[in-house]
Amino acid sequence: MSEFKVLVMDGVSEKGLTPFLKEENIEVVMGSKMNEDELIEIIGDYDAIIVRSATKVNSRVLKSAVKLKVVGRAGVGVDNIDLDACTEKGVLVVNAPDGNTMAATEHTMAMMLSLARNIPQAVNSLKQGVWNKKAFLGVELRGKILGVIGFGRIGSAVARRAQSMEMEIITYDPYITEEKAAATGVSIVSYEELLKRSDFITIHMPKTEETYHLIDEKALSQVKNNVRIINCARGGLIDEEALFKALESDLIAGAALDVFENEPNTESPLHKIDKVIATPHLGASTTEAQLNVAVDVAEEIISALHGEVVKNTVNVPSIPPEVISNIQPYLKLAEKLGKLEAQLVEGRINKIEITYSGDFAQQNVKPVTTAIVKGVLDPILQERVNFVNALALAKNRGIQVTQTVNGDTNGYTSMIDINVISDKAEKSVAGTFLRDNDPRIVMVDGYRIDAIPSGYIIYVSHYDKPRIIGPVGTLIGDNNVNIATMQVGREKSGGKAVMILTVDAKVSQETLEQIKSLNGIIDVKFVSL
Numbered sequence: 001m002s003e004f005k006v007l008v009m010d011g012v013s014e015k016g017l018t019p020f021l022k023e024e025n026i027e028v029v030m031g032s033k034m035n036e037d038e039l040i041e042i043i044g045d046y047d048a049i050i051v052r053s054a055t056k057v058n059s060r061v062l063k064s065a066v067k068l069k070v071v072g073r074a075g076v077g078v079d080n081i082d083l084d085a086c087t088e089k090g091v092l093v094v095n096a097p098d099g100n101t102m103a104a105t106e107h108t109m110a111m112m113l114s115l116a117r118n119i120p121q122a123v124n125s126l127k128q129g130v131w132n133k134k135a136f137l138g139v140e141l142r143g144k145i146l147g148v149i150g151f152g153r154i155g156s157a158v159a160r161r162a163q164s165m166e167m168e169i170i171t172y173d174p175y176i177t178e179e180k181a182a183a184t185g186v187s188i189v190s191y192e193e194l195l196k197r198s199d200f201i202t203i204h205m206p207k208t209e210e211t212y213h214l215i216d217e218k219a220l221s222q223v224k225n226n227v228r229i230i231n232c233a234r235g236g237l238i239d240e241e242a243l244f245k246a247l248e249s250d251l252i253a254g255a256a257l258d259v260f261e262n263e264p265n266t267e268s269p270l271h272k273i274d275k276v277i278a279t280p281h282l283g284a285s286t287t288e289a290q291l292n293v294a295v296d297v298a299e300e301i302i303s304a305l306h307g308e309v310v311k312n313t314v315n316v317p318s319i320p321p322e323v324i325s326n327i328q329p330y331l332k333l334a335e336k337l338g339k340l341e342a343q344l345v346e347g348r349i350n351k352i353e354i355t356y357s358g359d360f361a362q363q364n365v366k367p368v369t370t371a372i373v374k375g376v377l378d379p380i381l382q383e384r385v386n387f388v389n390a391l392a393l394a395k396n397r398g399i400q401v402t403q404t405v406n407g408d409t410n411g412y413t414s415m416i417d418i419n420v421i422s423d424k425a426e427k428s429v430a431g432t433f434l435r436d437n438d439p440r441i442v443m444v445d446g447y448r449i450d451a452i453p454s455g456y457i458i459y460v461s462h463y464d465k466p467r468i469i470g471p472v473g474t475l476i477g478d479n480n481v482n483i484a485t486m487q488v489g490r491e492k493s494g495g496k497a498v499m500i501l502t503v504d505a506k507v508s509q510e511t512l513e514q515i516k517s518l519n520g521i522i523d524v525k526f527v528s529l
Contacts, residue, residue: 002027004305005045009034010052012074016294023302040064048301050074050294051081059085070304072297073314075100075284077234079207083315093314094300098153099292100284105157107283108202108232111256112162115228116141116200120277139199139226142166147198149214150233151176151186152393155204159186170194174348175377177398178423188348195222200230207234208379209528217242220251228254232283235259240270247273258283327363330416331371333439336453336529337418337431338375340441343527344459347424351400352376360414369403372418412442444498447489451500454529455484458507460499460515461522464490468520469499475518476503479511496522 003025008017020028029046036056043049043065050072051057057071062085071081073095086093114120117138125132146162148155151173159169169186172194181188189197201223205211215229216239223229229252231238240261246252247270254275260268263281270276284293296312303310341352354372356365374390385393394401412432419428430443431453441451444459451457458476462468469488476483482504490497507526516524 004047005029006048006050006301006305007031007043007046008050009055010074012050012052012297013290013294016074016291017298019295019298019302026302026305036061043068047305048072050297050301053077053080055080057081057086062086062089062091065089065091070094070301072096072301074290074293074297078314081314087315092304092310094297094304094310094312095314096293096296096300097312099294099296100286100289101153101157103286103289104154104232104283105161106286107258107279108154108158108204108230109161111230111232111258111277111279112141112146112200112202112228114277115230115254115256121274141200144168144199145170145197147172147189147194147201148186148204149173149191149194149201150204151181152204154233155202156184156186158202158204159184167200170197173397175397175399177348177350180396180398191219192222195219196224198227199224200228202230202232203237204233205237207236210379212236213239213242215239215243217245220246223252225251226253228252228256230256232256232258235261235263240268244269244273247275327360327365327368329433329437329439330360330368333431333433333453334368334371334416335375335378336439337416337429337441338372338377339379339529340375340429340453340457340527341418341420341427342376342379344429344444344525345420345422345425345427347422349376349399349420349422351402351421352394353402353404353419353421355404355417355419356415357406357410357417358412358414360416365403365405368416369401372416373401376420410443410448415442417443441500444489444500447491447498449487449489449498449500451485451487451502456503456506457527457529458499458501458503458512458515459523459525459527460501461524462497462499463520463522464492464494464497465520468518471518472499472501472515472521475511475514476501476507479508481505481507481511 005027007029009031017028020026040061043061044067047067048070052074059082068091070092071086073081076095076097078093078095081093083093118136122136142165144167146167146169148159148169148171151171162169163185170189171186172189172191176188178188214237220242243255257278259281271278300310300312352373354369370390373394374385377390377393378385391401415430415432417430428445429441431441434440439453441449441453460472473483484502484504487500488497512524512526515521
């Protein structure tokens with residue numbers, strides 16, 4: 001009897017599973033299409049499961065997965081996998097981020113060319129027996145400006161191919177430095193400038209709270225009326241209702257969509273517009289890509305089951321047990337501090353300076369540095385940032401990461417201090433553990449505070465004067481949001497100060513603007529941890 005059993009779902013390429021053939025102690029079972037209840041009935045027998053996007057590995061499934069050690073995603077996106085539930089249960093999640101890069105890149109180029117030359121419409125017309133050259137007058141790519149939103153693996157690969165077609169490339173990506181972009185012949189611009197200048201816009205961002213409906217009615221009101229928009233990344237990045245209105249009113253020239261907010265999608269009003277071309281999420285659907293991702297994830301599963309180093313972990317670092325036991329509590333705190341920095345600092349990040357102080361500085365802190373960088377990068381990048389690729393992604397974007405040990409503990413037994421420098425600002429945060437492994441944010445921009453690094457936080461920079469705290473609390477309360485805790489740190493009476501409020505729910509942008517307009521307020525940021 002084999003030591004391990006692996007369940008393979010969603011039609012993952014069997015040819016790509018050949019790495020398992022040399023593993024005598026691993027049994028592979030090809031699963032048929034099943035609903036959640038059917039999966040729950042059998043998942044308890046398996047040590048690993050490989051899925052694409054159809055099978056959902058959620059908390060309910062995981063509750064029955066008593067033997068499960070690893071979940072493999074044959075592809076990049078892990079929206080169908082509950083990462084928090086997997087981490088809590090100690091289940092490793094791995095993916096194959098590189099296997100379908102070329103497939104997605106080439107599909108984007110195919111959609112751009114098809115959109116420019118009306119190829120699908122012309123094919124459909126000809127097959128209906130109509131020969132009408134005048135109806136399908138197109139445009140050339142040469143000499144046009146391509147706006148690339150998101151300059152990660154796929155965005156940069158699209159840019160290189162578009163350059164060979166003599167297009168001018170501009171990009172909006174807050175995590176690419178000017179130097180990195182210049183080295184590839186690409187100009188970094190603001191989001192607003194990209195919208196105004198581009199003849200073609202292609203999106204290569206992850207779907208997050210910040211990027212959801214990134215292209216909305218407001219964005220579409222700023223673009224050229226001859227712009228053509230391509231989305232082969234994630235459904236939900238474009239507000240489909242706003243896009244429909246813009247196309248119907250001739251505000252834009254066309255759109256090419258491979259992804260939709262709700263899939264499968266055959267009933268969208270967009271399908272009825274001649275200026276829209278669409279495909280059923282084919283970005284990764286090539287023979288080569290399906291083979292590549294299956295091979296990649298099979299190799300990762302084998303490594304994970306054998307307790308070896310895993311390259312593409314999504315939820316936890318792959319480091320030796322004796323190391324992780326000492327630093328485990330700090331990994332989550334470090335990532336939270338990084339996420340806090342990413343949401344506080346404005347501008348393009350150039351440098352991340354990390355200082356470890358006290359007893360903890362004697363440990364192997366490299367994984368903690370990686371967790372910090374992961375936290376900083378994760379909110380914005382298209383790639384799934386993990387504990388293996390975080391430092392490489394930072395380097396590729398020209399972000400310098402420095403690590404120092406044995407700094408000033410400021411009276412704490414151990415402390416992590418992070419200073420992030422951008423082209424517009426500099427922000428610092430520090431955290432530690434109090435008794436009983438109780439994580440805390442203890443400093444922000446040099447001000448002493450005491451805040452729990454979780455949930456929703458409102459950061460308020462202000463002048464230390466009367467009638468500041470009350471009006472802020474009133475505005476938040478008037479919008480039916482409960483304040484859980486509030487901390488104030490100041491440098492001196494009447495000088496600058498910061499206020500950190502933890503709240504029980506999201507706060508609207510309108511409320512934040514109202515707070516910012518109060519007399520004495522310098523800046524306001526809403527942070528989700």
